[in-house]
Amino acid sequence: MTAGDLITRDGQLEWRGTLLGAGTAYGWRALEGWLDLPQMRGGDIDRPGQHGAFPGQLLAQSRTITYSYVISARRATRDQYAAALERLRAATTPTENPDEEPLVIRLAGRTWQALARCTRRLIPTGLAYDTGYVAGAVQWVATDPRLLELPGYRGSTTLGAVDAGGLGFPLRFPMRFGASARGGAITWANTGTAEAWPVWRIAGPVRGPSITRRDTGQALEFDPDWIIPAGQIVEVDTLARTVLFVGSNVSASDRLFTRGWFSFPPGREIQAVFDSAAPSSDSRLSVTVHNTAM
Template structure:
């Protein structure tokens, strides 16, 4: 269960909190709403505005840290280790707030480690600013569910496959169906993996009526990776195949609560008994 107190953080190999020499003294921006990017326009000759949907900008998290060593030399070593762990980055990295069951992706944009000659014996302070271009707060646990493609001729029931230390993320159902639960407060963007053999696979999101169809054939041992956030479609996980998505697609988006997917396709001749597999992964998502 998530706690109100934030004590344990992890940034790369750097451990912060109980059991370490770094302690959290302040956190700002985690539970705050990022700045709103609105699309409001004045109503000419009338009171009020025309207003459109609101979107949030980047999230900025401020961290206050306390450093505690047993000697000035150890305090200096802690300072150098913190400096080494907070260098400029090319890509965002995960910041794990372990007591909050929360993960964010960010870059260290500012670092302050002041020197106080009057008190600098074995303790010190530091301040970090974490810039999160992606403002979402994610659950630490990546959830997963799988199903084989629906086959009208089979008429069988297959169990779904789950991961996550025994937690239940959905219920078993008929071949070709997945139930996924997003326990967050905002829509979650799932990652879809389609393993052949199958022709023209389609994924329908039953609760919204949306879905997408792939105009291609995947042989045995071939797979397609679909990231619904970036809309990247990667054959064998590396080669772009965005053109395979049939026009008019509505990309799956897991709303808070229960979400139902149906997976269908055409079996390949000469592949009796071999079934295509859809694997869906996601995280609980909030703002």
Template sequence: MAAGELITADGQLEWRGTLLGTDSPYRMTNLQGWLDLPDARGDDPDRPNRHGSFQGSQVMGKRTITLTYLIKGVPIEEFGAVITKLRSITAPTEQPVEEPLVIRLDGETWQVNARCTRRTISVERFYAIGYTTGAVQWQATDPRIYSLVDQTAATGLPSPPTDGLEFPLVFPLKFGTGRPGGRLTLVNSGGAASWPVWEIRGPVSGPIIANRDTGQRLVFDPAFTVGAGQTLVIDTDARTVLLNGVNRSDRLFTREWFPIPAGTSVQVDFAAASYHPSALLTARWRHATI
């Protein structure tokens, strides 16, 4: 089951294949940290012997999301199973990894990758008759919130020219048709920059990914070859370069990492040291907000 498939209405959360919030036994009474900005991290150095600071960088820290819930109106014979289910889906593993937490508000469904870090279940006077309150808290190391579905775009290398001017020149002159292929346009409709994952399928030697808008490039050693049937995966957010799962970051000579800017698009060119018709560049990304 894909993340978010259980969600049908505003005020719903999906975690580990379980619906929380609206139309579930776990009624939402408060949700914090979803629409809020996370705490900022900055390094504004003090102005020596003067008021204030010099402006430094400012980025967001991890996102903390807290659901406060209420359980009531559940048949008393089902209450224990409802509590057990909540404890099960919030139980940590020995080495927990981030998983999709999907939330729908205002008709829009988005997700973060997070780990459950806290759970409270109040055992008070009315617990015995099927009434309790509590909270579940998650932390996402990446504070950005993403669309549910991957966006993809792909292109081969630009085709080599097959025609052009013929001599002796005869008017009217006939020019070549240009070099189709080799270019992508990636659109990010969210309010935060989104960092794509690039996949290069061989055979190709010395691949180059270039941002036409800024001139930034990812340039591999011209002698570096991605063979037929191999796939080179470049995660621009994690800054990893894997060839069939093996680290080949050492062959990336120029590292001018670039994202897809917020609320706009970027044009990207795919080139290489030599042409092969089967070479393919695929981009995967999601709309992002914060």
């Protein structure tokens, strides 16, 4: 089971295999921080001897998400009420591992995910608790404020085939010089609101592979003499800036000679071209990327 598989309708959250919100024991009261813009940090520098400042980079800080819920014995038996509280406590108890986990929420027909950690759980234990009523909250913090839409896009391509070049006689205008490539490209449009950073996978055999964003010329180019052997896959995570052999996690970052890291901007269709220093019909480039929102 993958993250978000339990969600069936709007107004539901999934966390650690537990479903909250619409149609569950944890009735929806409020959700804060999900569609809100996170706190921003700026790099502005004051103008010496003048009003104002020089504008610096503006970056989002961590995202804090707070879900307010109601558990009521009026909608369930006493045993079900107690069991719901125990499930909530179990799902929100911190582990010894600092890794973030998927928090998935569906609103307005679209399902989005943040990687987060539960940092606060409120289960009031006043008089209402004994009568079978709890109005509390759960809070998460996502160090990466981006929201990724599920499911993500997955595409692949082989190296482009090259048509025969040269000039034909009698000459006719317009004339075409050299060879033209067919295939070897992946085209995708980010329908989110923020930059989407793809994860590329290059499957061997291939010598000196490269991935180029066609409109800007930004490129990820490997050593032209370096070979990814048959049966091996190298994963390039453009957000984490890592280059690893899949399965062994051995780094191949030193073989990436040109580091023109590029993303897919929102609201535009972008084409990335797969090429190599030597042709190979078995080489393949695949990508995983999500519509991204902030």
